[in-house]
Amino acid sequence: xxxxxxxxxxxxxxxxxxxxxxxxxxxxxxxxxxxxxxxxxxxxxxxxxxxxxxxxxxxxxxxxxxxxxxxxxxxxxxxxxxxxxxxxxxxxxx
Numbered sequence: 213x214x215x216x217x218x219x220x221x222x223x224x225x226x227x228x229x230x231x232x233x234x235x236x237x238x239x240x241x242x243x244x245x246x247x248x249x250x251x252x253x254x255x256x257x258x259x260x261x262x263x264x265x266x267x268x269x270x271x272x273x274x275x276x277x278x279x280x281x282x283x284x285x286x287x288x289x290x291x292x293x294x295x296x297x298x299x300x301x302x303x304x305x306x
Contacts, residue, residue: 247274
């Protein structure tokens with residue numbers, strides 16, 4: 213094999229992977245925008261759910277404020293907060 217063939221075979225998958233990532237991001241952004249634009253009329257129109265959850269769930273989640281709910285509880289709560297750095301997985305791996 214030639215060096216140019218080696219370069220091409222390693223370069224092509226990286227282009228394909230980038231396109232797949234770009235397509236997945238575009239799909240996620242479109243779904244996010246759809247969630248933001250939901251109305252109760254969409255429920256009666258029989259529209260499909262998003263990411264496996266019914267539209268009624270998304271409408272309910274848009275008004276859910278976990279901080280306000282936590283303030284109304286009179287039981288001890290364990291609240292964890294952290295940051296996710298760009299490019300890191302959310303799972304803990306060792």
